Structure formats: C-alpha cells, structure tokens
Amino acid sequence: GxxxxxxxSRVICKSGTSVKIECRSLDFQATTMFWYRQFPxxxxxxxxxxxxxxxxTYEQGVEKDKFLINHASLTLSTLTVTSAHPEDxxxxxxxxxGKGQKIYEQYFGPGTRLTVT
Amino acid sequence: GQxxxxxxxxxxxxxxxxxxxxxxxxxxFYGLSWYQQHDGGAPTFLSYNALDGLEETGRFSSxxxxxxxxxxxxxQELQMKDSASYFCAVRGxxxxxxxxxGTKLQVIP
Numbered sequence: 060g061x062x063x064x065x066x067x068s069r070v071i072c073k074s075g076t077s078v079k080i081e082c083r084s085l086d087f088q089a090t091t092m093f094w095y096r097q098f099p100x101x102x103x104x105x106x107x108x109x110x111x112x113x114x115x116t117y118e119q120g121v122e123k124d125k126f127l128i129n130h131a132s133l134t135l136s137t138l139t140v141t142s143a144h145p146e147d148x149x150x151x152x153x154x155x156x157g158k159g160q161k162i163y164e165q166y167f168g169p170g171t172r173l174t175v176t
Numbered sequence: 177g178q179x180x181x182x183x184x185x186x187x188x189x190x191x192x193x194x195x196x197x198x199x200x201x202x203x204x205f206y207g208l209s210w211y212q213q214h215d216g217g218a219p220t221f222l223s224y225n226a227l228d229g230l231e232e233t234g235r236f237s238s239x240x241x242x243x244x245x246x247x248x249x250x251x252q253e254l255q256m257k258d259s260a261s262y263f264c265a266v267r268g269x270x271x272x273x274x275x276x277x278g279t280k281l282q283v284i285p
Contacts (some may be wrong), residue, residue, distance in 0.1 A: 152219070
C-alpha cells in the first residue's frame with residue numbers, strides 16, 4: 060500500500076513555456092502533499108506543502124506565481140512551472156501523507172526530471 | 177532555521193557494518209527520519225526516532241540522542257544493493273521536515 064505516482068517521469072520543454080506535473084496517491088487519500096526539488100547530488104529542498112482544498116504554503120524563497128500548486132482532490136496534486144527557464148531544470152519529487160498514517164510518514168513519488176532548453 | 181550535516185561519502189566492504197552520522201540544529205524537534213535514495217529514484221523511508229535510543233529494523237538500525245542533537249543510521253551485513261544515498265530528515269517546528277545533505281554510500285566487493 061501507500062503508492063504515489065508522478066506524471067510525467069521526464070519532460071523537456073522550451074524556455075518560456077509552462078509544464079504541469081501531476082502527483083497522485085493511488086491507494087490512499089492524501090490529506091497533505093509536499094513538493095520538493097532536488098538538484099544533482101544535492102538534498103531535497105521542500106518547495107511547498109498543500110492540504111486538500113486549501114492554498115499551498117510555500118517555503119521562503121519559492122515564487123508562488125512561478126510554481127503553481129493545486130491540491131483539488133484527496134488523490135491529486137499538480138505543480139505547474141510557469142514560464143520555465145533553464146535554471147528550473149531539476150528533479151521534482153512529490154510526497155503524500157494520508158489519514159490514519161503516522162505524522163512522520165511520507166510516501167514519495169518516483170520524481171519528474173524537468174529539462175528546460 | 178534548521179540545518180543537518182552528514183558525511184558526503186562513505187565506502188564500505190560488502191558484509192561489513194557502516195554507520196552514517198547526522199548532526200542537526202533545529203528550532204523545535206519532533207523526530208529524526210532516515211531515507212534511502214538510489215540514483216534517479218524516489219526516497220524510501222527507512223526509520224524514525226522520536227525518543228532517545230536505538231530502533232532496529234532488520235539489517236538497519238537508527239539511533240537518536242536528543243541532548244546531543246545527533247543520530248546515526250547503522251547498516252549491517254552490507255549488500256551491494258545498499259549502495260545509495262542516505263538522508264537524515266528532522267521533523268521540526270510546524271511539523272516541517274528538513275532533509276540533510278545526504279551521504280553517498282558505496283559498497284565494494
């Protein structure tokens with residue numbers, strides 16, 4: 060149980076375009092979802108936390124208007140990178156926690172590798 | 177703020193034991209988790225310590241000393257498949273989880 064999927068797994072886009080990444084909890088209801096980015100050989104940096112039906116809480120330094128997060132249902136959250144630039148190229152990972160799961164549990168998706176050319 | 181430090185790389189021999197340390201500075205502390213991440217893959221949860229002491233899960237054990245702001249992950253009977261990056265993560269104030277810098281473990285024959 061506790062499977063999280065992401066789509067797409069890889070995406071290449073041109074500078075200036077927008078990209079949407081989906082994160083789905085497949086076998087549980089995700090009351091909270093987290094979005095991270097990870098640069099090569101570096102740690103995971105939390106970008107934002109979203110609770111179903113509420114606005115996402117962004118970490119300091121993360122542009123809300125550039126990284127749009129929507130958590131419209133208990134199984135789906137989306138991250139849209141707007142007007143992408145090469146410096147946005149990174150590995151984006153979502154994680155989710157559901158009802159009844161321990162507070163420290165997070166289940167990670169397989170990640171999405173974004174390359175902006 | 178929160179910061180966590182780990183050694184960047186560790187090399188160990190197959191079948192041996194290796195310890196990966198993590199020291200942290202946080203505003204608020206609820207617990208320390210450990211995650212494993214293979215190259216290009218998602219982090220997977222290994223263990224969690226909220227209280228001082230040792231937690232054992234199979235070949236993996238995790239230790240916490242809150243007074244020393246220190247923890248470690250102990251891997252026994254190392255296997256080649258254990259080669260991966262290992263991250264400690266602190267659950268701190270406002271339930272925010274902050275990840276450490278990561279330790280790349282290489283297991284050699």
